[in-house]
Amino acid sequence: MASYINYRISQIHLTSNIRQTIVAMLGVIFGISMYVFMTGFMTGVNNAQNDLAFSSLAHVRVYNDRPADNTNIVSKVFPSTVVNLRHPKIIKYTDGIKNSNVILDALKSQKDITGVTTQVNINVFFKNAGNKINGSVSGVDVVNENKVFNTSKYITEGNWNELKQRSDGIFVSVDLANNLSLKVSDNLNIFTSDGISKNYKVIGLFKTDVASIDKSKAYININAARQLIGANQSYVSDIQINIKDYNKTKNIINQITSIIPYKTESWQMANQQLAAGSSLRDIIAIAVSLVILLVAGFGIYNIMNMTINQKIREIAILKAMGFSGPDVTQIFLTQAIVIGIIGGFIGLGFGYLTANLVNKIPFELAGMSTLPMAYTLKDYILAFMFGLVTTFIAGYIPARKASKIDPVTILRG
Amino acid sequence: MQNKIILKADNIVKYFYQPDKFQVLKGVGFEVKRGEFVALVGKSGSGKSTLLYVLSTLDTDYEGDLTFNDTLLSNKKQNELAAFRNEHIGFVFQFHYLLPEFSALENVMIPALKLNKKSKEEIEASAFDNLKLLGLGDQALKKANKLSGGQQQRVAIARALINKPSIIMGDEPTGNLDSKNSQVVFDIFREISKERGQTIITVTHDDDFANNCDRIIEMMDGKIQNK
Ligand SMILES: Nc1ncnc2c1ncn2[C@@H]1O[C@H](COP(=O)(O)OP(=O)(O)OP(=O)(O)O)[C@@H](O)[C@H]1O
Ligand SMILES: [Mg+2]
Numbered sequence: 001m002a003s004y005i006n007y008r009i010s011q012i013h014l015t016s017n018i019r020q021t022i023v024a025m026l027g028v029i030f031g032i033s034m035y036v037f038m039t040g041f042m043t044g045v046n047n048a049q050n051d052l053a054f055s056s057l058a059h060v061r062v063y064n065d066r067p068a069d070n071t072n073i074v075s076k077v078f079p080s081t082v083v084n085l086r087h088p089k090i091i092k093y094t095d096g097i098k099n100s101n102v103i104l105d106a107l108k109s110q111k112d113i114t115g116v117t118t119q120v121n122i123n124v125f126f127k128n129a130g131n132k133i134n135g136s137v138s139g140v141d142v143v144n145e146n147k148v149f150n151t152s153k154y155i156t157e158g159n160w161n162e163l164k165q166r167s168d169g170i171f172v173s174v175d176l177a178n179n180l181s182l183k184v185s186d187n188l189n190i191f192t193s194d195g196i197s198k199n200y201k202v203i204g205l206f207k208t209d210v211a212s213i214d215k216s217k218a219y220i221n222i223n224a225a226r227q228l229i230g231a232n233q234s235y236v237s238d239i240q241i242n243i244k245d246y247n248k249t250k251n252i253i254n255q256i257t258s259i260i261p262y263k264t265e266s267w268q269m270a271n272q273q274l275a276a277g278s279s280l281r282d283i284i285a286i287a288v289s290l291v292i293l294l295v296a297g298f299g300i301y302n303i304m305n306m307t308i309n310q311k312i313r314e315i316a317i318l319k320a321m322g323f324s325g326p327d328v329t330q331i332f333l334t335q336a337i338v339i340g341i342i343g344g345f346i347g348l349g350f351g352y353l354t355a356n357l358v359n360k361i362p363f364e365l366a367g368m369s370t371l372p373m374a375y376t377l378k379d380y381i382l383a384f385m386f387g388l389v390t391t392f393i394a395g396y397i398p399a400r401k402a403s404k405i406d407p408v409t410i411l412r413g
Numbered sequence: 414m415q416n417k418i419i420l421k422a423d424n425i426v427k428y429f430y431q432p433d434k435f436q437v438l439k440g441v442g443f444e445v446k447r448g449e450f451v452a453l454v455g456k457s458g459s460g461k462s463t464l465l466y467v468l469s470t471l472d473t474d475y476e477g478d479l480t481f482n483d484t485l486l487s488n489k490k491q492n493e494l495a496a497f498r499n500e501h502i503g504f505v506f507q508f509h510y511l512l513p514e515f516s517a518l519e520n521v522m523i524p525a526l527k528l529n530k531k532s533k534e535e536i537e538a539s540a541f542d543n544l545k546l547l548g549l550g551d552q553a554l555k556k557a558n559k560l561s562g563g564q565q566q567r568v569a570i571a572r573a574l575i576n577k578p579s580i581i582m583g584d585e586p587t588g589n590l591d592s593k594n595s596q597v598v599f600d601i602f603r604e605i606s607k608e609r610g611q612t613i614i615t616v617t618h619d620d621d622f623a624n625n626c627d628r629i630i631e632m633m634d635g636k637i638q639n640k
Binding site for chain 2: 003004008009012016316317318319320321322324325326327
């Protein structure tokens with residue numbers, strides 16, 4: 001069906017008015033490069049945001065949720081009864097996860113899990129001389145903590161692994177250390193809600209760039225933490241789990257809730273504003289890019305329409321010589337597709353260059369040094385496909401119109 | 414063989430509806446034999462061009478029957494008619510319609526490339542022969558829009574001949590030519606109808622031209638004038 005002469009005519013049309021062709025192509029180039037750049041930038045921002053978030057947040061967290069509100073038991077049995085209870089006393093509930101080893105064994109058999117670490121988190125007061133600051137101490141499994149949260153990346157002073165041997169050692173966040181006027185090898189007193197007080201030696205500092213953490217957090221060895229609150233060797237307060245693709249927390253949660261009798265919570269559930277921000281940025285990027293592509297599509301549509309109006313006599317003569325409607329459609333659609341493909345490839349290159357350039361713009365905030373950027377093959381392919389579909393549609397409508405031209409009306413003059 | 418009827422029009426009726434309903438062709442009927450050289454004459458506005466568009470299958474909005482070699486054309490689909498025109502009908506229009514950005518040679522080649530029965534080289538060679546026949550051998554590689562009106566008209570004639578169509582239709586093919594070139598065109602038409610048995614139906618206002626044809630069909634007010 002595809003015939004040499006149709007392609008030859010398309011080629012002549014494209015090359016005889018090269019400026020018009022270039023203008024049409026520029027539309028596609030602009031559309032696709034913007035698409036590539038925008039999605040790259042937004043993905044970059046999302047990644048940076050997630051990196052920041054995942055410095056203290058695992059993909060999935062397992063913990064012992066407090067029991068449901070049982071202050072009014074009577075109304076549960078007799079819903080219509082008016083009850084007046086004063087000063088209800090709640091039975092002390094079990095805290096934390098007691099049989100952590102069993103759960104860790106169960107988690108090991110899950111294949112999507114890339115890292116698991118256990119923590120004993122305690123709310124405390126940090127005291128140095130007269131200063132008293134409210135915060136939290138995280139007793140951590142030193143090696144696994146680093147696997148899940150990449151903690152050693154945030155260490156500004158000291159050696160993270162030293163915490164393994166030092167049951168009296170503590171890593172303190174920079175701002176907290178500042179506020180308490182602490183330096184490495186100074187002593188720090190910790191005071192728990194149960195009234196226990198203990199001294200630790202500052203063996204290092206860290207900085208996550210998340211302000212709330214940098215102002216209030218410290219790490220100690222998990223065994224030291226158990227000692228501090230008098231818990232047994234298998235007690236943990238949180239199990240933190242990382243998986244291969246952090247967007248797929250739903251699957252893993254579905255799998256493990258059945259085998260774990262504790263609350264499992266994904267990062268999306270814990271930080272809904274973070275997940276929402278991510279999605280919104282994605283939507284904005286795609287919306288803006290699609291609008292640009294649409295405009296580029298209109299550009300092609302207009303130019304194709306113009307070409308067809310200019311060449312209306314040629315179309316009539318071609319039809320008189322025996323070219324059919326589908327031949328005419330093919331001639332003009334080929335032009336649109338060629339513009340789409342060439343413009344698409346140049347657009348990808350141009351988008352990549354723009355992304356590269358923007359990626360070099362200094363941006364020193366929250367641990368970044370330049371504006372963030374992601375280069376995702378999938379987005380590049382998608383941009384190209386969208387560009388091609390747009391040009392196809394934008395070219396098909398005028399091409400079809402051209403195929404319907406009645407040669408007699410034109411030739412009669 | 415020479416007496417075989419190649420084209421037969423039977424009671425062709427056509428109306429124009431713009432601006433008012435108006436009957437252009439009022440029951441036109443005639444037969445053309447294979448190899449015949451027919452001149453279509455008549456006053457301006459008598460419906461010659463309109464009839465020619467109907468005969469050429471470009472215009473399908475008419476009543477009546479059009480038969481080519483015993484095949485009824487009137488009820489064929491657009492795409493079938495396009496293929497039919499490509500193979501069997503050559504066109505020379507009142508105004509020379511070439512593709513301006515193609516060379517003269519390529520313009521002549523287009524219908525043959527479309528027909529796709531010969532190799533590109535063969536087509537190129539015969540297109541060049543056709544141009545030489547019309548005295549345009551030296552203009553073959555010039556772009557069509559760089560040629561003079563008369564040269565363009567001759568390129569259009571060379572193009573009409575390329576597929577060796579059964580019928581060549583012309584709408585004042587010599588209208589833009591001087592007497593010398595008119596004579597060249599006439600001689601070519603004369604020769605191809607006699608030697609190759611191709612049929613020629615052409616509208617003309619040139620009395621000399623008409624008088625030298627095999628037959629004159631005269632139109633008057635949408636009807637054929639019987640002599
Ligand atoms: N598209 C049209 N709509 C309405 N009327 C038309 C149209 N085309 C032609 N006519 C009318 O039909 C009649 C025949 O026109 P046609 O072009 O066939 O004449 P012609 O014999 O070829 O004339 P000429 O020798 O000037 O070329 C004329 O009266 C013309 O005004
Ligand atoms: Mg006319």
